[in-house]
Amino acid sequence: MADDARAITQEQWRHAELIWEYHRMHHQVRACDVAVALGCNDIGVAECAAELYRDGLFTELVFTGGNSPSTVELFPRGEAVHFRERALELGVPDSVILIEPEASNTGQNISFSRRLLAENGLTPDSVLVICMPYMERRAFATTRKLWDEVEVVCASAPVSLGDYVKGQGDTGAVIDMMVGDLQRVMEYPKLGFAIEQEVRREVREAYESLVASGFDSRLIRV
Incomplete structure (x- = not known):
């Protein structure tokens, strides 16, 4: 876990890792046009x-x-x-x-x-x-x-969340961005911007917990 001005608890980090893995599509990367x-x-x-x-x-x-x-x-x-x-x-x-x-x-x-x-x-x-x-x-x-x-x-770059935040230098900012992207995954289909994606219950719970903990700077009004 990288250093950050905000203290990150083990539970928050676990929730962040769950959301990180959800965001990764795990596609088999292959040649495209x-x-x-x-x-x-x-x-x-x-x-x-x-x-x-x-x-x-x-x-x-x-x-x-x-x-x-x-x-x-x-x-x-x-x-x-x-x-x-x-x-x-x-x-x-x-x-x-x-x-x-x-x-x-x-x-x-x-x-x-x-x-x-x-x-x-x-x-x-x-x-x-x-x-x-x-x-x-x-x-x-x-x-x-x-x-x-x-x-x-x-x-995308094949890195872990831990290595990614070390490179970015701000754990809290990365979590904010991930939380904001997850909100968009859930809300944008309603606005016609994206197709619907299944969001598992544990991922939603992780999102709600992190928002409640103040990782909300990248949220949009819905």
Whole structure:
């Protein structure tokens, strides 16, 4: 468990690990027609994309994302722009990269990327969606809703929650983000943003307990 300004109890950590595992889709990562890497506050997504490219899993890659309040200081020229630069540093050729620099939410990440690919003559049958580990399930549900004709495979860095928060340096912030993503998994289908996903009772209970403990900074009004 990483250090954090907020004290994290063993029970809270157990609940966080349960939610972390729920968010992971555990897909068998395989070759797809294209890859779409979702912008966020974690440059590790670009590094994961570069590794998957080196593994030969795709030949076309979209980096998508403008800015949000949580990323503008980290990536002042936009998430997709900075992610592309990191991928180039890691050996991904510029010729395989497309940039979508306008999206400000996950729905736009998917719909704008789909449009960009079509404008470049690409109509894939399968898409490898690369994102943060705790965002896999929401990314999957969003893509299935907005791009239902493609097969969706989710991929992220193969790390444990403990290793991830060590890299991020703030346990509480990561838990806040995971709790917020779980709320969106549960609520967005009602708003037409995503397909419905089963949420097991123990996962809901973990979510409710963490919200009651104050891990609520990323919740939306519902």
